[in-house]
Amino acid sequence: MDRKYNQLPQVAFCILLALGLKERHGYEIIKQIEEDSNDKIHLGPGALYTSIKQLLKKGLIIEVTKPDDSKRRYYKLTGDGSRILEDELEYYRNALELAKERRLVKDSYQYGRAS
Amino acid sequence: MAVRRKIAPHPFYRMTLFLYPRTYRHEYGDQMVQTLQDMLDETDSSLARMSVWLRVAIEIPLSALKENVNAIGEGGMNKLTKISNKRLVIGGVAVLVLVAGIAIGMGRYSIAGGTASIFYERSLHNVAVAQNSALSHPLTALSGRTATFTDECAAVPTNNIKMEINCEASERMYTKLGQSTADKATMLQSVSEVAAALKEEGYQSGSNGVTLTNLVVGTYEGKDYTPDAFYEKFIGKVVCTFDTSIAYANPGQPAINISLGCSRLLDPFGKPYRSAPYYGDPNY
Numbered sequence: 001m002d003r004k005y006n007q008l009p010q011v012a013f014c015i016l017l018a019l020g021l022k023e024r025h026g027y028e029i030i031k032q033i034e035e036d037s038n039d040k041i042h043l044g045p046g047a048l049y050t051s052i053k054q055l056l057k058k059g060l061i062i063e064v065t066k067p068d069d070s071k072r073r074y075y076k077l078t079g080d081g082s083r084i085l086e087d088e089l090e091y092y093r094n095a096l097e098l099a100k101e102r103r104l105v106k107d108s109y110q111y112g113r114a115s
Numbered sequence: 116m117a118v119r120r121k122i123a124p125h126p127f128y129r130m131t132l133f134l135y136p137r138t139y140r141h142e143y144g145d146q147m148v149q150t151l152q153d154m155l156d157e158t159d160s161s162l163a164r165m166s167v168w169l170r171v172a173i174e175i176p177l178s179a180l181k182e183n184v185n186a187i188g189e190g191g192m193n194k195l196t197k198i199s200n201k202r203l204v205i206g207g208v209a210v211l212v213l214v215a216g217i218a219i220g221m222g223r224y225s226i227a228g229g230t231a232s233i234f235y236e237r238s239l240h241n242v243a244v245a246q247n248s249a250l251s252h253p254l255t256a257l258s259g260r261t262a263t264f265t266d267e268c269a270a271v272p273t274n275n276i277k278m279e280i281n282c283e284a285s286e287r288m289y290t291k292l293g294q295s296t297a298d299k300a301t302m303l304q305s306v307s308e309v310a311a312a313l314k315e316e317g318y319q320s321g322s323n324g325v326t327l328t329n330l331v332v333g334t335y336e337g338k339d340y341t342p343d344a345f346y347e348k349f350i351g352k353v354v355c356t357f358d359t360s361i362a363y364a365n366p367g368q369p370a371i372n373i374s375l376g377c378s379r380l381l382d383p384f385g386k387p388y389r390s391a392p393y394y395g396d397p398n399y
Contacts, residue, residue, distance in 0.1 A: 025153075026149065030150070049146060049150075052143075
């Protein structure tokens with residue numbers, strides 16, 4: 001299969017990553033993205049649902065409802081969404097390895113800072 | 116498509132949703148409001164709440180523009196005319212109102228905050244003067260002097276980014292606590308009368324539990340009261356505070372400082388007034 005790497009906008013990638021563990025509603029996604037980015041990415045409802053709409057349209061996530069929380073819609077990854085996320089992560093993993101080989105980052109590089 | 120449900124309203128925010136295409140608004144409007152509500156529910160301070168509103172105000176024009184461009188792409192140029200009319204006007208007004216609200220809320224030193232104080236100043240001062248009169252001029256009762264009302268109200272910043280307007284109805288003044296038996300008896304009699312007047316007018320003893328009588332008697336007994344006694348009365352959104360403190364002089368007699376002032380908290384989001392924390396309060 002011919003995989004296309006790095007085809008997601010940053011917010012969409014962050015949303016897929018946030019949904020990687022479990023299904024979440026809007027605010028849970030925002031909180032998870034803040035945590036994943038070391039509090040560097042802050043989304044509001046507008047940016048969030050604009051991206052969610054695109055991800056739904058591409059079939060990368062689906063809506064789910066929970067009987068015990070009828071006010072909120074939850075979102076979960078689809079099979080395609082999981083595959084795209086894996087591809088994206090592989091792209092970033094390869095990019096990081098390449099950067100290390102070229103001594104562009106230190107081996108102990110962590111998100112957000114180089115020690 | 117999921118069924119739209121009735122959820123917590125945010126009228127200003129809902130108005131800004133008119134900037135988005137109708138189909139998008141119908142599909143995601145309620146969820147956007149719900150997410151905003153969730154974000155606000157988790158804030159624990161006015162500063163955090165303001166930060167959320169600021170983030171929302173910044174992103175609305177951008178995401179709305181993006182959705183409208185998408186809608187044009189999906190539906191052709193006929194949708195462009197709809198965007199340029201009612202929706203833009205309503206949405207634009209809503210954004211302006213939202214930004215103005217944030218500006219007032221953040222107006223620690225802002226023109227908006229100062230302007231708001233003008234509207235409340237006269238009525239608030241009248242409340243303060245009336246309260247002072249109702250209490251038979253407590254300064255007079257305790258000091259033997261007729262209180263001179265100041266005519267000053269000022270908008271002052273409180274904790275975080277709130278602002279309150281404060282009107283002092285009477286001058287602050289010190290009255291020495293005479294040490295002779297006759298002085299003590301006179302002072303305690305005055306204190307008793309003022310305490311009775313406060314109770315009759317509906318003033319509640321402050322959260323530190325120190326009463327005026329405790330304060331004066333204790334001071335005569337050599338105790339050091341920190342915090343001092345204060346009383347509050349709520350009149351709508353106005354809170355009037357009868358405040359005391361003890362000034363120590365060495366050598367010399369201690370003196371009691373008394374004031375009566377009324378404040379109105381200017382909070383664009385309608386949070387109830389909370390007493391300022393006092394010295395010794397764990398939250399201070």
